Amino acid sequence: MVKVLLWGSLRTHTDGQAEVEVEARTFKEVLDRLAEAYPGLRPQIERGVSMAIDGRIYREAWFTEIKPDSEVVVMPYMTGG
Amino acid sequence: MALDSHGKREFKQIGTRVARPDGIDKVTGRALYGADMSAPGMLVGRILRSPHAHARILRIDTSEAEAIPGVKAVVTGADFSIPDDAALADISVNVMARTKALYDGHAVAAVAATSAQAAKAALKAIKVEYEVLPHVTDVDAAMAPDAPVVQKGRSLESVPAGMGANVTHHCEFGHGDLEAGFARADKIVERSFKTAATHQGYIEPHACLATMNGDGRADLWCCTQGQYMVRTVCAGVLGIEASQLRVTASEIGGGFGGKTTVFIEPVALMLAKKSGKPVKIVMTRDEVFKATGPTVSTSIDVKIGMTKAGRITAGAATLRYSGGAFPNTTVDMGAQAAFAAYDLDAVRTVGWNILTNRPKESAYRAPGAPQAIYAVESVVDELCLALNLDPLDVRILNAARKGTKSSYGPTFDDIGLLATLEAAKAHPHYNTPLKPGQSRGVSCGFWFNFGGNTCVSLNINTDGTVGVTEGNPDIGGSRASISLMAAEELGVPYDKVRTIIADTASLGYNDVTDGSRVTFAVGLATIKAARDAIKKMCGRVAKIWGIDEDAVEWRDGAAHPAGPNAGKFPPMTLEEIAAISFETGGPIAGHYEVNADGAGVSFGVHLCDLEVDKETGQTTILRYTVFQDAGKAVHPDYVEGQMQGGAVQGIGWALNEEYIYGADGRLLNAGFLDYRIPVASDLPKIDTQILEIPNPGHPYGVRGVGETGIVPPLAAVSNAVSRAIDVRMHELPMSPPRVLKAIKAARG
Amino acid sequence: MSAITVSTTVNGDAVDFICQPDESLLDALRGRLGLTGAKEGCGTGDCGACSVTVNGRLVCSCLMLAAEAEGAEIGTVEGIAKGNALHPLQQSFLDHAGLQCGVCTPGILVAAKALLDRNPDPTDEEVRYWLAGNLCRCTGYDKIIRAVQSAAAQMRSA
Amino acid sequence: MRYEKPQTVAEAARLLTGEKGLSRILAGGTDVLVQLKAGLVEPDLVVDIKALPGVRSIVAEAGGFRIGAAVSNAQLGEDKAVRALWPGVVEAANLIGSTQVQGRATMVGNLCNASPAADAVPALVAAGAVARVAGPGAARDVPVEKIPTGPGKTKLKRGEFITSIFLPARPPRSADAYLRFIPRTEMDIAVASAAVSLTLDEDGRIAAARVALGAVAPTVLLVEAAAKAILGSRLEDPALEALAAACSAAASPIDDKRGTVEFRKDVVGVLAKRAARIAYTRAGGQS
Structure with a gap:
């Protein structure tokens, strides 16, 4: 299980939990498990999210490995100038 | 070869100030920008725009226009279908209005004619019947429940029930116990701020040249930050296949985020399709201001608590952003970036996006961050003044550092904020006493930086020279940086390498030039492509020498036996290997494709000295210094250039730049005369100090440097002005009438 | 509208072109003569990207009718270098990174050359005010001023 | 055309x-x-007058x-x-x-x-x-x-x-000055402006003055009351204040994208004072 930190407004879809646990070993599995467990997150996940894994931000990276003790933070998909 | 041991690695070429490969073309007038390309038989394309801020389009009669001699095609919204994808659909509706004109300047029809005169006459002959609707251009007014509704049904699921129809997005970030934090504070300051929409202000207006043959094959030449983005969007909007549309990026005359989307390209393609002839569209400056992306206009509340010693105990902010008539989520980035410079136990930011009858926002250098950080840094400055604390000491005390849980969630790795603050503290600028009437402002700035999809091809030519093919338009000298990285990695002189930017048919997909990603991500891919080529060259040499590939190593531009056990062979240079490549297995090329991650965040600190004419409210910037962490400055000239250019854009934003709307919702200052970007005589020297705290995510430690520089000036200037006039300013720009009013109000 | 024939001199060479009466000199240079070095950044004289000299005087070519060029001597960015030999200003802009995107550069070079032709030893302030009509959005002007001053110093010592 | x-x-x-x-x-x-x-205009005829004698x-x-x-x-x-x-x-x-x-x-x-x-x-x-x-x-x-x-x-x-x-010709001890207010240092249209032309007597007192203001009315204003305010003075502070007050009072500007009524009325007085000082010094006056 990895702990996944969600940003504040997503918590309305996770019964108010800021941090949820999912069984996942990769970026993609985190998103799939989140969407299954919390269908309210699905629209945001489909629009795109970034994910910070141990401080490094990934935008799309399905196979990026996640260790059980990794810090995983879901972030909005980022664009720049 | 000690790969990736940056910090220890001694660079031979990285960090030198070499001549850029496109330089001579650009100083002789030979470089071809968007409007500089022609095609035989080309038509002039022009766009008709709504004069109303908000109006239903009842009927468009183009028959008279079509009858004008020389007019070869007229298009309206009826010619375009609406793509299924919501983002594409918004772009499609933005480039050509369908049922409603959503802002002053929204395109409603377009013509292609054999001359500028005929095109102009045709625009006048198009009859559009409008039903003018109530409009709203102010972000706070638009949030009210009874505000005119810009677009119905656009709220995302993130918006709680009960909000006004213009509210399309809501977000929230942070951690810790705010109440407890504020309870620990000796002083709490809570203020509201407003910032005007500003335009990227690139000097080159959007321009393109489109052809589309009867068989559906199309070519497009345009100025853009991303030719692949243009291909994806145009193909999607026009319903054609990506392979049939080849997009070539011209030299680009500035972008700053404003050329990360399309405005005229699908229209030009549609006109080309209808007329069967090449069509060139060049925007006028007036169209650029009215119809292309400014940044968001904002309204922000900030509350910060501080102890007498200067430790921030809690910080909170509510941000209301409007990016015009279409939904966007730029506020996400503002809400995440607002407190990024601080190590906080308790922080919370709430963001809202609201529709207004303004043009669709485009990204502008660190989109969303300057406004949020301006508001936070203003309150921090007010607290420093109230508690009689040195503003740099307070920032050093509270600075985010390695191991800090950031305000947006992740824990920071190596970051350069503390080093940057300490450099500012030690700098002669900060230690020069101010003369009477002068004041000094300080602000931090932050940007995430991105990596993204990148594809690089590197060819070893038979004469020992190197060609690098990359896919990101070069806005500020990146071809030089990419060539430098290839030369460094291969161990060949810089002038043996030539980097070109491919069209969409010649190289795989690349994300747009945005998020300060090019030197980082394209650089990374170039280094990896060079290593791929090196591996192949070592393989050839291994065969020649009859030893294992592993027994060959690459050093100083040549293959060497790896250690005494590998055998005794004289080194073979790249040139020697290249010369016999046909005999040893064929051409040698390296490739790398990646969706790059690991872009290190970037921090900057700015110092600004100024004086204010208290009788007119006019601000004069006297001295300005930028401190920024570049990770590793590949080409220091262009790193400094980014720092200086960003600073000056921020100074313009702070002092004079703004979108001004009349009561009728029309833009009043759609030109460089009254949209006042800084001119040379407005400014002092902009001094720079590059810090190099290597980014662990890049082989050479590079961090993006393009965006952070625009973030600190807003507060650095505002804090200095506030200190000069002894009145806290809460609104940007601080145009002279606004400053004089504040001075007079304080006098009573 | 009937077209007008114009005989003029551009960068020392005699040229003839046909233009519309309402056509700007900039449009004629770019569209009729293929000299696309001068750029249209605004069309209203506010950005200076279209700077050329007319009879030695610095002007915005967007604010002049092509018809007015009859008998005049026009100088554009294309005429600054002599063949492949760059003018010291051009070399200095390359050496000091006085350009990023480069779209304002032709106008700035024409304007800076007009300044140094009149005043070989300007102060920084004089350079900044002379170039106030040449907008640059990339550089913050710092390296442009340094490039002009370095070229001026080099030209003085030459 | x-x-x-x-x-x-x-x-x-x-x-x-x-x-x-x-x-x-x-x-x-x-x-x-x-x-x-x-x-904004679509003329049928443009007459270039540059060849006139x-x-x-x-x-x-x-x-x-x-x-x-x-x-x-x-x-x-x-x-x-x-x-x-x-x-x-x-x-x-x-x-x-x-x-x-x-x-x-x-x-x-x-x-x-x-x-x-x-x-x-x-x-x-x-x-x-x-x-x-x-x-x-x-x-x-x-x-x-x-x-x-x-x-x-x-x-x-x-x-x-x-x-x-x-x-026209000028008597001895005469000079003029013009100041405008713009938000930047160059390239803007005046938000308010003031021109002062004056002649001093042998004692350095202002013997004749004309004060004109720009951008504060539909046309440029020639403000006699402003000129009167400094006549006979050596631009001492009260005279300058009276000059500024007369200019602010004469101004009837509008609010627009470049400035507000209040700002223009205030600043036109400031500019008149400053322009008067420059003209006075140029005319040889010691203040």
């Missing part, structure tokens, strides 16, 4: 009176071409100077004699636009464009300059302040145009 470049005043007048549609005079073109580009020269006349209608402001600025006699007029003309615009723009164009914010006009009005109007009939001389009647409007009749401006 037709483009004509007549060689004589009579030919120009004939072209202009003969045109049934809209015509425009072209000298420097820095306003006309902007209006053409924006589609005398319009490109500056000639000494009766102790003053006659400035031709096609003299560019750059050319004016290079004339040391005009600058010495009327420094305020020259600095006002030299503030218009960029170096590039200076290469083409003219004072007559600035006057005939009839913008209340025209930089040269307050200085010309304060100077008591006179415009020579040509046309179908005999040439006539008209004080500059009588030419503009409102934003974009002049008193010139059909077929009439200005061929020169005359700057």
